[in-house]
Amino acid sequence: SAQNGLRSLRPPRSRRPRRNLIKEGRKRDTGHRTAPLRLLLQATNSGDSTTSPPSSPPSPTTAMSRRGDWVYENNGGTCVAIAGADYCVVAADTRLSVGYNILTREHSKICELADKCVIASSGFQGDIKALQKNLAARELLYQHQHNKRMSCPAMAQLLSNTLYYKRFFPYYAFNVLGGLDSEGKGCVYSYDAVGSYERTGYSAQGSGSTLIMPVLDNQLKSPSPLLVPARDAVTPLSESEAVDLVKDVFASATERDIYTVCFPLSVPRDHRLLLFIHLPLY
Amino acid sequence: MTKDGVVLAVEKRVTSPLLEPSSVEKIMEIDEHVGCAMSGLIADARTLVEHARVETQNHRFSYGEPMTVESTTQAICDLALRFGEGDEESMSRPFGVSLLIAGHDENGPSLYYTDPSGTFWQCNAKAIGSGSEGADSSLQDQYNKELTIAEAETIALSILKQVMEEKVTPNNVDIAKVSPSYHLYTPAEVEAVIARL
Numbered sequence: 001s002a003q004n005g006l007r008s009l010r011p012p013r014s015r016r017p018r019r020n021l022i023k024e025g026r027k028r029d030t031g032h033r034t035a036p037l038r039l040l041l042q043a044t045n046s047g048d049s050t051t052s053p054p055s056s057p058p059s060p061t062t063a064m065s066r067r068g069d070w071v072y073e074n075n076g077g078t079c080v081a082i083a084g085a086d087y088c089v090v091a092a093d094t095r096l097s098v099g100y101n102i103l104t105r106e107h108s109k110i111c112e113l114a115d116k117c118v119i120a121s122s123g124f125q126g127d128i129k130a131l132q133k134n135l136a137a138r139e140l141l142y143q144h145q146h147n148k149r150m151s152c153p154a155m156a157q158l159l160s161n162t163l164y165y166k167r168f169f170p171y172y173a174f175n176v177l178g179g180l181d182s183e184g185k186g187c188v189y190s191y192d193a194v195g196s197y198e199r200t201g202y203s204a205q206g207s208g209s210t211l212i213m214p215v216l217d218n219q220l221k222s223p224s225p226l227l228v229p230a231r232d233a234v235t236p237l238s239e240s241e242a243v244d245l246v247k248d249v250f251a252s253a254t255e256r257d258i259y260t261v262c263f264p265l266s267v268p269r270d271h272r273l274l275l276f277i278h279l280p281l282y
Numbered sequence: 283m284t285k286d287g288v289v290l291a292v293e294k295r296v297t298s299p300l301l302e303p304s305s306v307e308k309i310m311e312i313d314e315h316v317g318c319a320m321s322g323l324i325a326d327a328r329t330l331v332e333h334a335r336v337e338t339q340n341h342r343f344s345y346g347e348p349m350t351v352e353s354t355t356q357a358i359c360d361l362a363l364r365f366g367e368g369d370e371e372s373m374s375r376p377f378g379v380s381l382l383i384a385g386h387d388e389n390g391p392s393l394y395y396t397d398p399s400g401t402f403w404q405c406n407a408k409a410i411g412s413g414s415e416g417a418d419s420s421l422q423d424q425y426n427k428e429l430t431i432a433e434a435e436t437i438a439l440s441i442l443k444q445v446m447e448e449k450v451t452p453n454n455v456d457i458a459k460v461s462p463s464y465h466l467y468t469p470a471e472v473e474a475v476i477a478r479l
Contacts, residue, residue: 142345146353150345157346182388 072124072172073098076259077109078208079120080246081178082220083186083201087239090178091246092120095261105261113139117152117179119159122206123193124172131171134162152179156189156197163195170194174205186234198225201233208253208260215249283393283406284429287461288384290319291438293411293446294454303453309466313338315348316385317464321411323378330377333361351385355394355402358383363400380410386462413445420444431461435475443479450476
């Protein structure tokens, strides 16, 4: 019969090499632990989204770690923030995607954490939702304990610590924090996945960031943070000019980035109250 | 408390000429912008001050900003209320100490008075310790909101002089001010204030 024929092709059991399951198990464990961090950092280094583990020369560790241990997903999107003398514009597109598919066109990546502090994050939405929820809860606790709302610089430090807390299993979230500092000037803080942050005059994060940052650098010409005495990084543009710049910049990114959509839905800005401008979806 | 800052003055109660006056520390710094004066069981006070120091530095680490004076006082009183931290390190008696916490934050200078019950009050001027009743009534007469730091120093020392049994010398009083950062006076500076009395 066919079965007998197939069986005859395989060498008899006694001649096949015995697998040492204990050694294999140990190697499997190592791969599992380091896989998320290693693969995440590779993703950030390449700057593009990778939704599957990158191929690598076969070795015991990576072969074992390919067994479905990839826990992140990049849902795409871009976030931009620009700081002005008395305002801050924070914008994000509203497309949620996975691979080549669109999950929704109407998803806001922006969260209003305090009256003068807004966060926009792109990356893996599961981690982003958890992170923003975490920060909002911490802000509420701070409010109750200290009888005042959290300032933007305080939230910046808190976000950095929160991200670093998960240094060895990071939040796959690329954040931009925008708002007004205690003097009423605009401030923008830009983060990497593990909490390194810097106060800048403008920032872009996410899938379209490599397309947007050079344009912002050209238009806003921020002084170097290494200058002594430190120069103000806020732009002299007016608020409406900055909003126009943000819209133009998103329009440019949309031309070439499949994860970014034109006409950002939420552009909260303000020093008195937060307004969300709703523009028609593309 | 004045518009520019807060002045704290304590009597060191040096009981013997053999006692090293600089080792009697009854005013301590909690953070760059907060200091405190203590009265009662000084050992208990040290625990409270240490806890406050940790809390203020934790706040600076988490939020990148100095902790407000009221929050610092609240942190101290939380500890006083629980008789200590956690299950194993908590005491079976209250902390037997009153503190005067002086600080400067975004709301300006402020002074808080705590007692072993874990309650705190904000004051413009306060005296604590054995001679506190007489000192409090003198303060009521002499205090007004328009004082300068120098005037506050003089008033504080003159009231101390009234309630102290010994003569006021740089070795048996301590003065500190928070305006806007904490500074403990050197014996020379204390001498200068005494000369103005």
